[in-house]
Amino acid sequence: MNRIDSIAVATVLLCQVGMPWGIVAPDKNHANPRGAHASEQVAASFPIDEQRLPLSKFNIYRGESHAHSVYTWSHGAHREDSSGPLKADWDQQRYRNYQGPPVKYFERAKAQGFDFFAITDHSQEQPLQPVDPQRNEAWLDTLAAAEQSSDDTFVAMPGFEYSRNPPFDTDRTGTGHINAINVAEYVNAEHMSLPTFYDWLKRAAPAGGDGYVVASFNHPGRTQFHDWAYLDDEIVEFITMFELRTVYRGPPRWDAYVRALNRGWKVSPISVTDSHGYWHLENIPPLTYVLAPELTKAALTRAMRQRRTYTSWAGLRNTQVDLKYSVNGYVMGSTLNRPTTLDFYVQIKTHPDDPDQRVRRIQVLRNHPTDLDGVEVAAEASFDGNEAEITWTTTIEDSVSRYFLLRVHHNSDVRDGVFNKHGSTYAAPVWTGR
Ligand SMILES: [Zn+2]
Ligand SMILES: [Zn+2]
Numbered sequence: 001m002n003r004i005d006s007i008a009v010a011t012v013l014l015c016q017v018g019m020p021w022g023i024v025a026p027d028k029n030h031a032n033p034r035g036a037h038a039s040e041q042v043a044a045s046f047p048i049d050e051q052r053l054p055l056s057k058f059n060i061y062r063g064e065s066h067a068h069s070v071y072t073w074s075h076g077a078h079r080e081d082s083s084g085p086l087k088a089d090w091d092q093q094r095y096r097n098y099q100g101p102p103v104k105y106f107e108r109a110k111a112q113g114f115d116f117f118a119i120t121d122h123s124q125e126q127p128l129q130p131v132d133p134q135r136n137e138a139w140l141d142t143l144a145a146a147e148q149s150s151d152d153t154f155v156a157m158p159g160f161e162y163s164r165n166p167p168f169d170t171d172r173t174g175t176g177h178i179n180a181i182n183v184a185e186y187v188n189a190e191h192m193s194l195p196t197f198y199d200w201l202k203r204a205a206p207a208g209g210d211g212y213v214v215a216s217f218n219h220p221g222r223t224q225f226h227d228w229a230y231l232d233d234e235i236v237e238f239i240t241m242f243e244l245r246t247v248y249r250g251p252p253r254w255d256a257y258v259r260a261l262n263r264g265w266k267v268s269p270i271s272v273t274d275s276h277g278y279w280h281l282e283n284i285p286p287l288t289y290v291l292a293p294e295l296t297k298a299a300l301t302r303a304m305r306q307r308r309t310y311t312s313w314a315g316l317r318n319t320q321v322d323l324k325y326s327v328n329g330y331v332m333g334s335t336l337n338r339p340t341t342l343d344f345y346v347q348i349k350t351h352p353d354d355p356d357q358r359v360r361r362i363q364v365l366r367n368h369p370t371d372l373d374g375v376e377v378a379a380e381a382s383f384d385g386n387e388a389e390i391t392w393t394t395t396i397e398d399s400v401s402r403y404f405l406l407r408v409h410h411n412s413d414v415r416d417g418v419f420n421k422h423g424s425t426y427a428a429p430v431w432t433g434r
Contacts, residue, residue, distance in 0.1 A: 050293070050306060051334035055324045055347065058291040058308070058331065061300065063116030064109065065216060065288060066161070066179055066243065066272035067281070069102045070095070071121040071128060071138045077277020099277045102142045106149035106156040108278060114286050116300055118157040119146070120179045123188045124164045133185035143184070143207055155297050157182045158207050161218065162197055165189040174226025177218035178239065182207050182301050194226060198235045211301035216241035216270060219249060220256040222373075228263035240307050242267035244426055246274045247284055247313070252422050255373060261403060261429065262372045268307035268333055268428030287313050291324060291331065307333030310427035314410040320351040323427055325406060332406070333428040340399040342430075344379070346392045348408065356412040360385045361419060362392055363408075366401040378404060385411045403429040 068076060070092075075083040078090045078099035091097050095104045102119040109117035119142055121128065127138035142158045149156035159181040169175050173193040180186070184205040187197065204213045215238050217225065242260060244252050260267055271287035273280035289310050292303035303309070308331060312321035325332050325346040328339055336342075344364060350357040361382050368374030378401070379394045396404070408425035 050302070050308075051330050053293070053331060054329075055326055055331065055345075057293050058324060059293065059295070060322050060324070061115035061290045061292055061295055062286040063114045063118075063155075063288060063290070064272060064275075064281070064286050065116075065118045065157075065159075065181060065241070065270060065304075066120050066218060066246075066274045067105060067117065068121050068161075068274070068276045069105055069119050069142070070099050071101065071142065072125050072276060073127050074125060075276060077279060082276070097278075101145065102156075102158070103145035103149060105278075105281065106145055106154075108281050109156075110149065110154045112281060112285075114154065115295055116155040116157065116290070118159045118179070118181050120159040120161045120181065122163045123160040123186050124190050128160070128186065128188070131186065131188050131191075139186060147208060150297065153295065155295060155300050157297065157301075159183060160186040162187065162189045162192075163218075165194070169193070174224070174229060176220060176224035179216045179218055180204065181214050181216070181304070182211050182297065183213050184208070195230045198230050198239075201238045202234050206301070208297075211296075211298040212305050213238065214241065214301050214304040215239040216243055216272075217260065217265075217267060218243050218272075219246040219274065220253055220260065222255045222259055224256065225260075228260050228265060231264050236264070236266050237305065239265065240267055240305055241270045241309060243272050243274075244269040244311055245271035245287065245313060247271060247280065247287065247316075248273065248275075252426075254422060258375055259373055261405070262367050262374075264402075266307060266335070266403075266429075266431055268309040269311045269426040270309050271311040271313060284316065285319050287311050287316075287319060289321075289323070291333075307428045309333070310406075310425065312408070312425035314357040314408075314412060314424040315351060315354050318351060318354060319357070320354075321357060321408075321410075321425055322349040323347070323406075323408070323425065325427060327404070327430045330430060332430060335431040336433050338399075338433045340397065342396045342398060342404065342432075344392075344394045344396065344404075346406065347390075348392075348425075349389045350410070352388050355385070356410065358385045358388055358411050359383050359390050359408055360411055360414050361409040361423070362406065363423075364394065364396065365405045365407055366398065367403055369400065375405070385414075398432075400434065401432060402434050403431045405429040 146156040291308040406427040409423035
């Protein structure tokens with residue numbers, strides 16, 4: 001009997017006795033997910049502040065921070081019409097098709113060349129009940145799968161999606177979905193309001209004691225999260241990413257992003273698939289890029305906390321846009337000390353074989369001085385679209401704005417000489433400290 005067979009048999013038995021919701025747990029023989037981790041000491045050795053490292057110190061890593069495994073049991077690719085009965089041909093012994101447990105996602109993501117991947121199942125789903133981070137089998141399996149799937153070339157992270165709060169918003173403190181990534185424990189939004197969840201996040205421990213807890217606003221609407229309320233100096237350092245694009249749900253969430261920024265949230269843009277099955281993983285390349293000095297969980301989650309992310313969907317099926325920029329020597333995502341002169345240095349390299357991805361325009365956007373829903377163009381430059389590699393510098397004099405955000409239009413964003421509205425690359429703002 002090979003290993004996968006023995007796992008299947010063992011877990012079928014386990015399923016019969018211990019998993020009333022009927023899913024086969026993939027592997028119960030993994031290392032203790034809560035035990036000591038070899039890189040536990042790594043976090044402490046990082047400099048407190050990586051904002052001033054030269055751009056050459058940062059590598060670009062690509063991955064996914066929002067995906068659902070079969071532990072999102074009520075809906076997904078394992079069901080007919082996404083939430084009907086289980087598909088008759090779903091291979092729930094070996095998980096070879098449609099949908100499976102976290103370890104299968106991590107395997108596939110690694111094979112596809114992702115640098116990192118987070119599993120973020122809905123925490124109100126049946127497999128995660130009752131909420132018990134020390135004993136719930138689906139949760140322990142998620143932690144263990146991440147631990148055992150990580151290596152020198154791939155960082156797997158456990159997480160959950162705080163979700164399904166709308167019907168339960170009895171205290172009228174607002175609704176919206178949030179991913180908590182690299183957390184050791186989890187909670188259920190059905191029993192926890194947004195402000196209480198924010199307090200929980202501030203105290204949450206990282207999974208395996210390794211790296212940092214980080215959170216993202218998921219597929220936001222313009223005034224969700226109680227119109228971006230409950231912002232304080234502490235929570236702003238935990239919820240540092242914003243899903244500008246949820247790939248299967250249409251255009252960028254631009255109105256929501258601008259409003260969140262203008263309300264004072266310091267969030268950097270990411271794109272996710274929010275997949276509920278294998279299809280996206282194998283058909284859409286990772287569209288979130290992270291600048292970090294090395295590929296470890298500590299370095300990645302630190303980079304996410306320090307907002308060194310950008311997203312590009314230029315040439316969606318073969319996107320490859322390498323972007324780094326700095327302002328006054330501070331890397332993207334940084335908070336400056338109230339400068340009045342801002343020297344931008346931007347490097348962009350696009351897919352060598354795809355002329356559609358070449359840069360046509362770079363814009364620096366800043367908050368509108370009075371309109372909570374607006375931005376202004378602070379600087380821009382056009383390019384002929386013939387170069388796969390460009391460097392651009394500009395200087396902006398400004399003593400009032402709160403942030404500057406980078407937007408890029410590519411050849412594919414221009415039709416008959418007209419630029420489309422959104423372009424297809426957004427890089428983390430720098431904040432001025434005002
Ligand atoms: Zn959601
Ligand atoms: Zn989701």
